[in-house]
Amino acid sequence: MRDPEIWEDPNEFHPERFLKEKDDSSSDHDYQNDAKRMEFNFVPFGAGRRGCPGTALAFNLMNTAVAAMVQCFDWKIGEDGKGEKVDMQSGSGMSLGMVHPLICIPVVHFNPYDE
Numbered sequence: 001m002r003d004p005e006i007w008e009d010p011n012e013f014h015p016e017r018f019l020k021e022k023d024d025s026s027s028d029h030d031y032q033n034d035a036k037r038m039e040f041n042f043v044p045f046g047a048g049r050r051g052c053p054g055t056a057l058a059f060n061l062m063n064t065a066v067a068a069m070v071q072c073f074d075w076k077i078g079e080d081g082k083g084e085k086v087d088m089q090s091g092s093g094m095s096l097g098m099v100h101p102l103i104c105i106p107v108v109h110f111n112p113y114d115e
Ligand code: HEM
Pocket: 043, 044, 045, 046, 047, 048, 049, 050, 051, 052, 053, 054, 055, 057, 058, 062, 094, 095
């Protein structure tokens, strides 16, 4: 999943790598493109007969869900809210579960009804 022969800086968090269009030379990074992803370098929803049937729904909802989480909350790390950094170490397997479960506490910082 983090094969350096397929992904540039595979252990770095570069979400913009998924924005890059095929043959876009405007960036220093040669991030992956849609065509390469179709070659099963990126399979977050599995594939084949048992592939995820919720793929289209997830794609439609994910932007809104993440935007709401970022816009409406600050996030404290750990059960006591005193952690400083999320341990992103990933396990093995198709879907890269986290070795250390992510525990964060949402703190509301924007309430549209507080007017
Ligand atoms: C970001 C969101 C999601 C991710 C990353 C995800 C990922 C996955 C993965 C990796 C599998 C296993 C596929 C395989 O074995 O090849 C799976 C299966 C499945 N997913 Fe999702 N999924 C997501 C959202 C959803 C949603 C929104 C639904 C339903 C509304 C859903 C329903 C299912 C079901 C029912 C299965 C079992 C399919 C089967 O075994 O035949 N998933 N998903």
